[in-house]
Every structure is written in C-alpha cells, then in structure tokens.
Amino acid sequence: MLVIITFFLCHWFLSLFFHSFFLHRFASHQMYTTSKNWERTFYFTTWLVQGSSYLVPRAYGVMHRMHHVYSDTEKDPHSPHFFKDVYQMMHHTIVIFRGFLTGKDLPEAQFTQEYLPVWDKLDKLGHHVATRIFFGLLYTAFYFYFAPNYWWFLLLPIHFLMGPIQGAVVNWCGHKYGYSNYDNGDHSKNTTPFGVILMGELFQNNHHFAKDDANFAKKWYEFDMTYQVMKGLHFIGIIKLKPLIIPIAQ
Numbered sequence: 001m002l003v004i005i006t007f008f009l010c011h012w013f014l015s016l017f018f019h020s021f022f023l024h025r026f027a028s029h030q031m032y033t034t035s036k037n038w039e040r041t042f043y044f045t046t047w048l049v050q051g052s053s054y055l056v057p058r059a060y061g062v063m064h065r066m067h068h069v070y071s072d073t074e075k076d077p078h079s080p081h082f083f084k085d086v087y088q089m090m091h092h093t094i095v096i097f098r099g100f101l102t103g104k105d106l107p108e109a110q111f112t113q114e115y116l117p118v119w120d121k122l123d124k125l126g127h128h129v130a131t132r133i134f135f136g137l138l139y140t141a142f143y144f145y146f147a148p149n150y151w152w153f154l155l156l157p158i159h160f161l162m163g164p165i166q167g168a169v170v171n172w173c174g175h176k177y178g179y180s181n182y183d184n185g186d187h188s189k190n191t192t193p194f195g196v197i198l199m200g201e202l203f204q205n206n207h208h209f210a211k212d213d214a215n216f217a218k219k220w221y222e223f224d225m226t227y228q229v230m231k232g233l234h235f236i237g238i239i240k241l242k243p244l245i246i247p248i249a250q
C-alpha cells in the first residue's frame with residue numbers, strides 16, 4: 001500500500017511541478033531564462049512525468065496566453081463561467097489545443113510573438129496515441145504488481161489524465177472559488193488552502209494581477225512551492241529569474 005501511495009504522490013507532484021515550472025512559467029510566460037541544454041532537460045522531463053497525458057508545450061503556451069488576454073470572456077479557452085460543468089469546459093479546451101497542434105486553427109499573432117519552446121521529434125513521440133497507451137500500460141502494470149487489492153485501481157484514471165486533471169482543477173476552482181486580493185476585471189480567485197497542494201497554481205487572482213511575477217504568493221499566509229524551487233535553481237545558476245515590473249494595485 002505504501003508503494004502505491006508513494007507512486008501516486010510522486011506522479012502527482014512531479015507532473016504538477018513540471019506543468020507549473022516548465023509549461024506555465026517558462027513556455028507560456030518566460031519568467032526565467034536558461035541554457036538550451038537545461039531547456040531540453042526540462043522539456044524531456046515534462047514529457048516523462050506527464051507520460052500518458054503529455055501536454056505539448058507550444059500549444060499549451062499559446063492557449064495559456066489566450067487565457068490571460070481573454071480571461072473570463074467568451075474568447076477565454078477555459079473559463080468556468082461559460083460551461084455547465086468541468087467536463088464541457090475541458091472538452092472545449094481540448095478542441096482548441098488540438099486545433100493548434102494539427103494546424104487546423106492558427107493562433108493570433110500576438111500569442112506567438114514571444115518565444116515558444118519547440119522540440120518536434122519529442123512532441124511527435126509524446127503526442128502519439130501509442131506512446132500514451134504505453135505509459136497507461138506502465139501505470140497499470142505497476143498497480144497490478146504493487147496494489148494490495150483492486151480498489152486501488154480506481155486511482156488509475158487520475159494517472160492516465162494527470163495533466164488535464166490538474167489543469168481542470170486550476171482553471172475551474174481558480175476562477176470560481178476563493179478570495180481576491182486584487183480587482184483584475186475577471187473572476188480569478190485564490191483558492192486556499194489548496195494553493196499548497198497545487199504548488200502555487202491556485203493563486204490565480206494574484207497571478208492574473210501580475211502575470212510575469214514568478215512568485216504567485218502575495219500574503220504572509222500564501223505559499224508558492226514552485227517559486228521556492230525556482231529560487232533554489234536561480235541561486236545555483238541553472239535558471240535566471242527575470243527582473244520584473246510589478247503593476248500598481250488598485
């Protein structure tokens with residue numbers, strides 16, 4: 001049982017960390033710079049830990065930039081205020097994500113002007129259905145081997161869909177439930193205490209106020225775990241956090 005719980009927590013937090021650290025704070029917002037080798041290392045690790053639910057960075061980055069510009073309007077790819085339930089919101093998100101990936105839909109120029117990390121070979125491999133199934137079989141084999149009984153298999157769908165589930169929680173709760181520190185003209189909220197479990201990603205109200213600020217925590221009781229790791233990586237020279245201009249609070 002301990003092995004399964006450890007596996008689940010490792011998968012949850014590693015997937016979430018690289019989702020936040022690489023897809024969100026680098027691919028979408030360029031909050032830090034790093035060498036090409038480190039960028040490739042983070043890129044590869046993001047694929048490895050997201051596995052069956054790998055989110056291709058360039059499509060994620062474009063979609064997330066749209067989310068900031070059109071936050072909680074009809075052009076927002078995933079505002080909870082335009083959908084009956086989280087499933088419909090995620091279905092709409094996936095359609096837009098796929099549209100960008102296949103080239104069926106072209107993003108507005110404003111969303112591709114800033115740097116977007118691209119690694120075509122890895123994206124083709126990671127996005128391929130056979131690769132996704134392979135990862136799913138690996139998770140299942142692990143449960144077959146270590147789970148004390150079949151009830152634990154109920155956790156498997158979370159492993160299969162880890163990336164989108166974390167995105168759904170952040171986008172649904174972070175724009176619906178919680179408190180606001182700033183008036184951003186949208187519905188972004190800080191959803192504590194889950195901000196800790198989601199490694200800072202649920203401080204949406206703070207993040208929409210200052211989208212280039214790597215630290216999503218603003219009050220003494222808020223804690224952004226991903227930012228703490230980033231400070232460590234900055235300190236040892238692996239990444240370089242960008243200096244930023246903080247907007248004036250209203």
Ligand SMILES: [Zn+2]
Nearest residue numbers: 067174188204
């Ligand atoms: Zn948001």
Ligand SMILES: [Zn+2]
Nearest residue numbers: 028064207211
């Ligand atoms: Zn963002």
